Amino acid sequence: xxxxxxxxxxxxxxxxxxxxxxxxxxxxxxxxxxxxxxxxxxxxxxxxxxxxxxxxxxxxxxxxxxxxxxxxxxxxxxxxxxxxxxxxxxxxxxxxxxxxxxxxxxxxxxxxxxxxxxxxxxxxxxxxxxxxxxxxxxxxxxxxxxxxxxxxxxxxxxxxxxxxxxxxxxxxxxxxxxxxxxxxxxxxxxxxxxxxxxxxxxxxxxxxxxxxxxxxxxxxxxxxxxxxxxxxxxxxxxxxxxxxxxxxxxxxxxxxxxxxxxxxxxxxxxxxxxxxxxxxxxxxxxxxxxxxxxx
Numbered sequence: 001x002x003x004x005x006x007x008x009x010x011x012x013x014x015x016x017x018x019x020x021x022x023x024x025x026x027x028x029x030x031x032x033x034x035x036x037x038x039x040x041x042x043x044x045x046x047x048x049x050x051x052x053x054x055x056x057x058x059x060x061x062x063x064x065x066x067x068x069x070x071x072x073x074x075x076x077x078x079x080x081x082x083x084x085x086x087x088x089x090x091x092x093x094x095x096x097x098x099x100x101x102x103x104x105x106x107x108x109x110x111x112x113x114x115x116x117x118x119x120x121x122x123x124x125x126x127x128x129x130x131x132x133x134x135x136x137x138x139x140x141x142x143x144x145x146x147x148x149x150x151x152x153x154x155x156x157x158x159x160x161x162x163x164x165x166x167x168x169x170x171x172x173x174x175x176x177x178x179x180x181x182x183x184x185x186x187x188x189x190x191x192x193x194x195x196x197x198x199x200x201x202x203x204x205x206x207x208x209x210x211x212x213x214x215x216x217x218x219x220x221x222x223x224x225x226x227x228x229x230x231x232x233x234x235x236x237x238x239x240x241x242x243x244x245x246x247x248x249x250x251x252x253x254x255x256x257x258x259x260x261x262x263x264x265x266x267x268x269x270x271x272x273x274x275x276x277x278x279x280x281x282x283x284x285x286x287x288x289x290x291x292x293x294x295x
Contacts, residue, residue: 009253011050011086012177012205014154016123018086020248021269022050022207024257028070029062037074037081042263044084046270052180052207052257054090054128055113064095068116076118088124088207089113090158090180092131101131103142110146126156126180130164140171147174156180156205162194169202178205183254185224185246186213188289196252208247211256217243223288231275231285241271246285249277 008017023043030036043051051071058066068089075082091109094100110125125146127139146152156178157165169176179199181190187210190196199206212218218240220229225239232242247254258269287293 007047008049009255010203010205011124011154012156013175013203014124014177016086016154016177018050018205018255019048020253020255021048021244021272022052022088022255022257023048023266024209024259025051025053025067025071026057027259027261028053028067029058030070033070033073033077036070037078038263039261039266040071040074040081040085042266043258044081046267048258048266048270049084050086050088050207050255052088052209054093055109055116056090056093056095056128059095065112065116068113072116072118082119086123087117087119088126088156089117089122090126090128092128099129099131099133101127101134101139101142103138103145106139106142107145110151114151121151121153123153124156124177125152125154126158126178127160129159130157130161136164136167137171140168140173143172144174154178156207158207158209162198165195165198165202165204176202176204178207180207180209180257182210183208183247184211184213185217185228185243185285185289188286191250191286196250196254200252206250206252206254208254208256210259211247212240212243212259224285227281227285227288231277231281235271235275237271237274238268240265241268242275244269244272245275246277246282248272249282 011018092101143155154177158180181195183190220239228242229239232239244256247256
């Protein structure tokens with residue numbers, strides 16, 4: 001059997017410890033603060049400490065910044081919850097632009113996020129998507145100022161290619177803590193495009209968004225979903241839990257971001273720790289995903 005993931009893990013070289021699962025808030029919305037607080041507490045009570053949000057969350061319906069603002073209302077209602085979480089947010093996507101990593105914009109985006117969240121500091125701040133018109137040296141200086149200001153404890157990037165990460169790291173004087181790619185048993189590109197290998201080489205935390213392949217793996221559809229469902233049945237857990245565990249078996253200590261907005265499903269995600277994999281079982285899922293036998 002492969003080695004089970006530890007109960008906590010470092011967020012890169014930041015000195016921050018986080019849970020092996022994160023909770024994502026891209027669908028966190030509404031006006032019911034008590035219901036929102038119940039979701040936050042469900043994650044915390046399940047042992048999830050890493051909370052992933054972004055300024056853009058809500059722009060597809062409720063409005064730009066609304067997910068952060070709702071979390072801010074929860075924290076205002078129950079300020080003691082802040083000490084129990086590692087709070088991560090992102091910026092750099094601008095509707096209609098679409099990306100802006102200029103120093104003035106990133107710094108204003110951070111300040112706006114802090115206001116909406118009602119906090120003086122976030123634990124992790126990530127550039128949400130790469131701006132091809134921003135020089136990595138200029139971006140590095142901006143990120144360094146964020147840390148030096150005390151508004152940010154650690155910095156990371158989301159959806160960057162391996163070469164884009166290398167270019168940024170070449171100019172940074174503070175460690176990059178994380179990379180956040182789309183990664184699931186249906187979306188295995190990070191295994192092949194250098195992102196995960198680079199993360200291990202530079203000690204970056206890998207935060208996997210859409211770890212259920214947009215929900216398809218939770219529905220147990222197709223050959224990959226079928227294998228995950230069978231593995232879940234073997235250990236008495238859901239196919240979703242098996243999908244999370246498949247990612248967590250990788251030696252990069254991948255942290256899947258659970259997107260559910262249902263307390264029971266958030267708690268269910270932690271069943272991932274019950275699942276064990278042999279190498280043959282793990283590779284069978286990978287082969288089903290890529291549609292061919294490995295040599």
